[in-house]
Amino acid sequence: MRPDRHRAPNCYDRSVEVDSELARQALRLALSAELTRRAARSAGERLAPDLDARALVAIARDLAEIAAPVERAHRLRFAPPYPGVTAGVQQARGGRRLVLACAVQSADGEPEAVVYTTLIAGRAPQVTAAPAGAQIPSGWAALAEG
Numbered sequence: 001m002r003p004d005r006h007r008a009p010n011c012y013d014r015s016v017e018v019d020s021e022l023a024r025q026a027l028r029l030a031l032s033a034e035l036t037r038r039a040a041r042s043a044g045e046r047l048a049p050d051l052d053a054r055a056l057v058a059i060a061r062d063l064a065e066i067a068a069p070v071e072r073a074h075r076l077r078f079a080p081p082y083p084g085v086t087a088g089v090q091q092a093r094g095g096r097r098l099v100l101a102c103a104v105q106s107a108d109g110e111p112e113a114v115v116y117t118t119l120i121a122g123r124a125p126q127v128t129a130a131p132a133g134a135q136i137p138s139g140w141a142a143l144a145e146g
Helices: 020-043 053-074
Strands: 076-079 090-092 095-106 111-120 126-131
Touching: 020 053, 020 111, 020 126, 053 076, 053 095, 053 111
Parallel strands: none
Antiparallel strands: 076 095, 090 095, 095 111, 111 126
């Protein structure tokens, strides 16, 4: 028996011939799950309910550290760099939230997905990967310095 026989196939590996839409969906699910898990490890399983705008921005800045291992593991890159651009901290039902977005490209520069990271005071960090055609609003910008 070959030693690699029991290895799980990489279902979104471009060298494996599978339905391309299925492969893209698998990649988006994997990115969502892995980035959400890493964000929770970095920021905490649940953000404090009384976070102010400055604290949310600081947490978002710290999330930049989780990008490199994901990029290496999946042979991807984030543009702009993860966690991306934002409209800024917003009031949401008595709390604050910060939504960030960045595009995901293959090593060849092909669009793969758009990743949205949501930080809401009092809740767990959430990352969602949408299809590559999803729009990042034109007015969004990098996190403010400081």
